[in-house]
Amino acid sequence: EPEVTQTPSHQVTQMGQEVILRCVPISNHLYFYWYRQILGQKVEFLVSFYNNEISEKSEIFDDQFSVERPDGSNFTLKIRSTKLEDSAMYFCASSEGVLTEAFFGQGTRLTVV
Amino acid sequence: AQSVTQPDIHITVSEGASLELRCNYSYGATPYLFWYVQSPGQGLQLLLKYFSGDTLVQGIKGFEAEFKRSQSSFNLRKPSVHWSDAAEYFCAVAQGTNFGNEKLTFGTGTRLTIIP
Numbered sequence: 001e002p003e004v005t006q007t008p009s010h011q012v013t014q015m016g017q018e019v020i021l022r023c024v025p026i027s028n029h030l031y032f033y034w035y036r037q038i039l040g041q042k043v044e045f046l047v048s049f050y051n052n053e054i055s056e057k058s059e060i061f062d063d064q065f066s067v068e069r070p071d072g073s074n075f076t077l078k079i080r081s082t083k084l085e086d087s088a089m090y091f092c093a094s095s096e097g098v099l100t101e102a103f104f105g106q107g108t109r110l111t112v113v
Numbered sequence: 114a115q116s117v118t119q120p121d122i123h124i125t126v127s128e129g130a131s132l133e134l135r136c137n138y139s140y141g142a143t144p145y146l147f148w149y150v151q152s153p154g155q156g157l158q159l160l161l162k163y164f165s166g167d168t169l170v171q172g173i174k175g176f177e178a179e180f181k182r183s184q185s186s187f188n189l190r191k192p193s194v195h196w197s198d199a200a201e202y203f204c205a206v207a208q209g210t211n212f213g214n215e216k217l218t219f220g221t222g223t224r225l226t227i228i229p
Contacts, residue, residue, distance in 0.1 A: 031215060043157070043203060043219040056216055091156060095215055101147065102215060106156040 002026045006092050006105035013082055013112055021077045021108045023092030032075045033093040033102060034067065036060070043091065049075065082112045115140040115206050119220035126194050127228050134189040134223050136178075136204030145207040146187040147217065148178055152200045160202075163187065174198070199227045 005024040013019050025032050034046040047057040049067055057065075066078045075094075079086055089109050093102040116139045126132050138144050148160040161172025168180040178189045187204060201224050205217040 033216070035217070042221045043205075043217075045216045045218065048216055093157075100215075101159050101162050102217060103159070104149075104157040 002103075004092055004094055004103050004105035006090075006108050008108060009106065010109045011111070013110070015084055015112055016081050019079050019082055019110065021079075021090050021092075021110070023075045023077070023094075023105055024073055025075055025092065025094030026096075026103055027073070029094035029096050029103075031055075031095045031097070031102075032067075032069070033095075034077045035091045035093065035104075036088040037091065037107075038085075038088045046077075046090075079110075082110075084112050086110060087112045115144070115208060115218050117204050117206050117218055117220035119202075119204055119223050121223045122221070123224045123226065125226040125228055128196055129193050132189075132191045132194045132198070132225070134202050134204075134225070136187045136189065136220060137185050138187060138204075138206045139185065140206055140208070142208070144187075145215075146178075146180060147205040147207065148172065148176070148187075148189050149203045149205060149219075150174075150200045151203065151222075157203065160189070194225075194227055196227045196229075199225055201225070 007022045032049040035043050037043045045058050047061045048055045064080045068076050089107045091107045092105045095102045118137045146163045149157040160176050161170050163170050163180045171177050176191050201222045203222045204220040207215045
């Protein structure tokens with residue numbers, strides 16, 4: 001069964017460093033998303049991406065964040081200068097079309113020290 | 114703005130007993146509703162979804178949910194829980210736009226503990 005794959009599963013980085021979280025969505029999907037879940041809190045939407053551009057972003061997704069689909073298969077989330085409060089589980093998701101369910105990856109746990 | 118409320122933070126159920134997890138939503142138009150399950154250290158797995166049609170939807174692992182517009186609810190049920198059902202359960206609502214934006218708004222989750 002096709003699945004969304006995220007790498008790495010766990011990333012530890014120093015405050016102020018740049019990190020790139022990687023995702024390989026399901027191959028025929030057209031819509032891509034990043035969510036995050038701070039430990040013990042609910043899952044929060046960060047950004048959605050369609051047709052090579054951001055379609056919506058949340059207040060969390062400030063200038064420190066960016067997304068890219070560099071090669072038609074990968075979908076990346078970059079945090080330019082990490083802060084302690086960026087520590088969270090980051091989930092990538094993809095969906096096939098309008099109002100079909102989103103399939104989530106296993107997540108990348110980001111720890112900023 | 115849309116919102117989802119899961120009133121129960123933690124529920125403990127005996128193995129073999131029935132289960133109902135509550136979910137209330139706030140959304141101006143017809144909602145598109147989902148239940149996801151998250152096992153410890155794992156990602157989010159879709160249990161079931163409601164888009165339209167029959168208000169009682171069946172999902173995987175023996176779960177079902179009923180959409181009740183009059184009560185703005187989408188409660189998840191299972192007639193007999195198994196120890197492997199212990200997990201965190203999230204209700205979510207989506208909005209669709211002409212651009213296919215399916216941003217999900219999640220509830221705070223209900224942690225389910227199963228006791229022998």
